[in-house]
Amino acid sequence: MIVYAAVAVFIVTYGLIATERVHRVAAALGGVAAMVVLGIIDAESAFFSHETGVDWDVIFLLFGMMVIVGVLKQTGLFEFLALWAVKHSGGRPARLATLLILVTAALSPILDNVTTVLLVTPVTLSVCERLGLRPMPYLISLILAANVGGTSTLIADPPNIIVASRANLTFDDFLIHSLPLCLILLVVLIGLVRVLFRRDFRGRVDLDGLIEPPASAIPDRGLLYRCLAVLALVMLAFGLHTELHLDPSLVAMLGAGAMVVVSQTQTEAFLEEVEWSTLAFFMALFVLVGGLVEVGVIGSLGTYAAELMGDNELAGVTGLMIGSAIVGGFVDNIPYTAAMVPIVEEMVAATPSSGADSPLWWALVFGADLGGNTTAVAAGANVVVLGLAPTSGVAHGLVQANLISVPADWAFEVLLFAQRNPKPCPVLEVLDPGAYESTLAPGSDLRTDIPAYRIWRDGVLTEEVTDASVAWEEHPDLVSFLIGCSFTFEAGLADADIPIRHQELGRNVPMYRTSRPCAPAGRLRGDMVVSMRPIPADRVADAVRISGRYPAVHGAPVHVGDPASLGIADLAAPEFGDPPEVRDGEVPVFWACGVTPQAAIMDSRPPFALTHAPGHMFITDVRDAEYLA
Incomplete structure (x- = not known):
């Protein structure tokens, strides 16, 4: 029994x-x-x-490497390598993909593949947005390169660590048996990616003024050199650990200690990087x-x-x-x-x-x-x-939501602003002060379940993060608002065979600040933000009818046709998201957008606010059919 x-x-x-x-x-x-x-x-x-x-042995090896990586993140090394790849690509998409694959595959055997993509992906998304490139080919390339590189060494992937500990495999065993195969697969991968995404890799992009110099990513060269020296010694010790009679876990722990000493990192800082x-x-x-x-x-x-x-x-x-x-x-x-x-x-x-x-x-x-x-x-x-990519087209049939969280003394004004402007700010849920679990997704955590967040201070965007726990630590009285998102009715458009261009291209939806002011609420004021989707002229009526059945997620469009009527000077230059591609026979159709509160934050300058990054939504457990009118 x-x-x-x-x-x-x-x-x-x-x-x-x-x-x-x-x-x-x-x-x-x-x-x-x-x-x-x-x-x-x-x-x-x-x-x-x-x-x-x-x-x-596995636990302490992982712990040591987490500390090492946490300190290395402070050096700007990973941003430097990504910017270096962009600069040396010469604006050629195929060469950029190849260099990013090589950077990812080179880092994965040292830092582990998950950590590598966590550090390289945000930079890659930013680069693609600046250069107007479809990000999906580059993201898929990063995944494949990380998993191939993650096979090459003992410390590159957690399964390797588990197997090595039980089978008494050494670091050198992986270099002998696994690394050669990985190098072959890497060459195959580069060729395969160039074939699979050949349409996306055509042409050339002018890099002038779009990308900062790679050296600008390094805040302290002395710190970088000291940390690289320790990392080199750690890798050497891994290779010689049998001769040194040191288990890999001890090598990692000694390396972590040395990295903390040479960087003079505060205890709280490096312990925050440990994935407990x-x-x-x-x-x-x-x-x-x-x-x-x-x-x-x-x-x-x-x-x-x-x-x-x-x-x-x-x-x-x-x-x-x-x-x-x-x-x-x-x-x-x-x-x-x-x-x-x-x-x-x-x-x-x-x-x-x-x-x-x-x-x-x-x-x-x-x-x-x-x-x-x-x-x-x-x-x-x-x-x-x-998880770091935009959520349009993800979780078909489920309601998606925008997020804005503010200290309690601003909460009533946000609620009043939403009530007075229901088209761009349809409220789905308001949480209690300090709460972060949504009733729309039981067991959820608004601090971590959104792919990317923006932190605003005095109306200025100060940082973009993938974990917003620090916001609740800094402001334990945060009141969170979940606002309907137009990504929800995109499932209905797709079911009716209405093309959704940004999904086809793997881009974020374009969003624009308009000249239409919202009704103010106390200290909160700002102009309406709209999202745009190019729709074939003969399907505009269908798009209006389908989206109009979802009033809780913006409903029908606010404008069809000439963008100048909304005060939009250039469709190719959205304030948020990626540039659109409008083809012959298509009409630009504009919907009110849940990014409107972010525009209000920029104009009203509250001392602190947290929002989702545009296009990166909170996905609920609620079916979109529940919001049909």
Whole structure:
């Protein structure tokens, strides 16, 4: 009975992790709690057993590398490399894609692929916006390059770290067995990208005045040089860790300490960069899998797999690699690898080879890592990149919302402004002061669930971030407003076969400040902002009718035709979003836009405000049909 209970807990937990119905850390810790209550695991097996407990080598290796990367981020190195790629591309899109692939693939083996894309993607999006390039080809290229580069070294991807710890693989083993294949795949990737996106890579862009010099990204050259010196020593120590009799986890921890010392970083600063939730998730995964080991399930599965393989190790390698790639396409490769490692260990024990000499271990590494390229959710790098991209066309059928959060003493004026201007500011929800979970998406967190945020101080945009937790720490009384977004009715337009140009081109929707003033509310005032979609002349009436059925998300257009009537001088120069492409036979159609409060912030200058970045919305759990009039 206890075996069935353990399997049930494991399946339910992994199902919750895969479907993301609850946060993966909550799901994993809940599974651990269930196994403790059932008596499957205890403190001894969870924390001190090498076979069934937390793999502390993995945890401390991850912790050390997080600190190292956190300090490196302060140097501006990553922005410098991205700007360097743009400068040396000469404005040629194909060359820019190649250089960004090389930068990403070079950083991933050192910093890990998720961290690399988290740092490179925002710069890439900014570059594409400035140059008027469709970002999707470059984002896909970054994902593929990160996952290929992430296969090359022991520290490049969490599955590698998990496998290496269990199989006693060294840093040099990865350089010998994995790096050569990655270099070949990198060449193939560059050629493949040039073929797949050849239409997007035509022409040339004049870079004059569009991109700042790469050196401007480095605030302190002395800091950069000191940190690079430490990083070089860390990489050397990784390569020599067997001769030095140091585990990779110790190398990472020593490197982290040295990086903190040479940078003189404050304790709070580098600890903020540690992804504590990720470390907790890993620890819970190890204990969950250990529970199955305790009751004999893993041993039985390993024995069955070994018997199925028999003497045909090639069949085992082939099945493991293909199976890992297929399963990994639908389940995050980290929990998949954690579950598979003890099974593969049993399979390896049934063969004459072991450690780095066993092709079974490398089949798991290659299958799990490269299988991350198969779907959008197959690897952490994929999720991170797509999470930073605009949300138009994402989550078909679900309501999307704009965000504005202000201190409590400005909240009434925002509410009154929205009430007096319902067309650009249709309120979907107002949260209590300090709250950040929306009733439109139970379990959500407005501090982290939006791809990109903007922080405003005295009406000036001071920074754009992907995690807004600091805003609630600075202003615990923040009142958040969720305002309807026109991305919601785009699903209806698409279902009617009305073209949505910015989705076709992989761009953000263009948004413009108009000359139409909104009704003021106390200290809050500003002009209306509109979004524009070029619509074929014979489908304008259909677009008006369809969007008009969604009054809670801006409804019908506010203007059709001549942009000058709205005070818009140049359609090719939107204040927000990307330049549009209006073709022959198409009419510009303008809808009121939820970015209007941001224009009001710029004009009214409240001391503090937080908003979404234009085009990067909060996606609710509510179906768009619920807002049909």
